[in-house]
Amino acid sequence: MQVPDGLDAEGRLKHRTARPDDALPSPYSGPEAALAANQGVVPPDLSRILKVYPGGPDRLYGLLSGYAPQAERQKGRGFFNPYAIGHFTAMPPPLHGNEVKYADGTVPDVQAEARDVTTFLAWVSAPHQDQRRRLGVGAGLYLCFLAVLFALLNRRIWSDVRK
Ligand code: HEM
Numbered sequence: 001m002q003v004p005d006g007l008d009a010e011g012r013l014k015h016r017t018a019r020p021d022d023a024l025p026s027p028y029s030g031p032e033a034a035l036a037a038n039q040g041v042v043p044p045d046l047s048r049i050l051k052v053y054p055g056g057p058d059r060l061y062g063l064l065s066g067y068a069p070q071a072e073r074q075k076g077r078g079f080f081n082p083y084a085i086g087h088f089t090a091m092p093p094p095l096h097g098n099e100v101k102y103a104d105g106t107v108p109d110v111q112a113e114a115r116d117v118t119t120f121l122a123w124v125s126a127p128h129q130d131q132r133r134r135l136g137v138g139a140g141l142y143l144c145f146l147a148v149l150f151a152l153l154n155r156r157i158w159s160d161v162r163k
Contacts, residue, residue: 001025021127023047039073041090050118050125057122059083064114067093 003025005016018025024047028034034042053060062083071079071093078090095117097109106112 021124024124039090043091046121046124048125050122054085055083057118060121061114061118063089064095064117065110 001018002015003018003022005014008014024045026034026045028037031042050057050060055062063081066081066083067079071081073079073092074088078084078088079092080087081089084091095110095113097113099113100108100116102108102112
């Protein structure tokens with residue numbers, strides 16, 4: 001997929017090949033199109049949804065897999081889902097099972113698909129989290145090492161001064 005990437009010298013929009021950590025492109029041309037396609041509710045942008053969704057990945061997994069098998073839209077309220085905020089959501093069940101085929105033979109039921117979508121969205125919301133944590137642990141260990149070194153040096157430097 002090609003995504004916009006600034007302007008060239010003549011002010012024309014440049015494009016480049018999308019990377020996995022780009023924002024997810026919206027399927028709608030604008031908010032009006034989104035409203036019209038979803039009974040008057042704009043679906044949220046999923047690019048960073050797991051940074052802001054209360055309950056995090058576990059609750060998103062619950063939401064995706066928590067609809068009743070024959071969930072029906074209830075007038076004025078939406079679909080019942082025990083994991084939705086207020087137990088109702090305007091989102092129709094997005095997963096039905098058998099949408100994908102797993103190479104390793106995993107049964108493509110709603111639970112397996114919900115797990116994959118949730119894992120992907122967790123990564124998309126914080127694609128550099130692993131590197132950041134690794135760097136953080138390294139920096140912490142380095143600071144501990146420095147603290148010990150400075151404590152020893154401090155004692156040595158002041159060792160000839162009487163208390
Ligand atoms: C697997 C793909 C999808 C995921 C992970 C997903 C995720 C979410 C999340 C986390 C919310 C916020 C929770 C809420 O408001 O209840 C939401 C809301 C919404 N989604 Fe989805 N969604 C998906 C597919 C779809 C599809 C295919 C549609 C349309 C047919 C859709 C329409 C909506 C709408 C209209 C809302 C707003 C609901 C409200 O405000 O009550 N979603 N989605």
